Amino acid sequence: MKVSKELLKGSTVILVLSLLEREPMYGYQMIKEMEKQSNGVFVLKEGTLYPILHALEANGMIVSYWWGNEGTRQRKYYRIINKGKQYLKEKRKEWETFRSAVDKVLTGEVCTCS
Amino acid sequence: MKVSKELLKGSTVILVLSLLEREPMYGYQMIKEMEKQSNGVFVLKEGTLYPILHALEANGMIVSYWWGNEGTRQRKYYRIINKGKQYLKEKRKEWETFRSAVDKVLTGEVCTCS
DNA sequence: ATTCTATACATAGCATTACAATGCATTGCT
């Protein structure tokens, strides 16, 4: 496969990074945002999201920090950094490639993008 | 996830069924066809394709039969049958849903379908 | 004729990954 298996096996990582590109968020917030922005199609589980966030942090794509107003609940925010932005850029291109390739095979011709 | 995990984890199955919808094919041929029709994006491995074909047959989506002219090599052809066509129809819809949901999150807005 | 390459089907074992299930702690509402 020319498209990396990470993408094939699920686009979760780029979806997560894409969210963080807009603004720093904490885990629970990302789950809700993802659901909203995908019209309820993607409802991430904690068991899916947190390992991804931890891996992204370990790889230097994002950073995390506890934050919260005095006396309120502290939340762990994640922010995308340069390396992560570069990575996301590449992955976006891969998604385009993947998407049009699937469409080509599914329709048997070039996607007319109805 | 509303989209079934089968789709999320890879669209291989619908790609395979989609190929067979056009005409009956044998395994090796499918690998080459897939590569051609996807512009080299999908290069299936035998270890990926054959288990899928066997599973599809076991589930009554496709049938197989050995065939070949007298004196030439016998090849195992696979043909999609009714149940498989129905299944493919559903899966195509799922792909549409999945695709537009990813696009929505990636772009942060409705896909303009450039 | 023999060697090599492409063709052709097939399986075992491995790594990845999303999910279910669960745990624990905090906040806000009644």
Next chain:
DNA sequence: AGCAATGCATTGTAATGCTATGTATAGAAT
């Protein structure tokens, strides 16, 4: 005080595609 929602996190499991490997045939090259 009790309960539901919020919030972070891990463990175990099932699914799935890939690597590696095995076997065998057809056709081309030497």
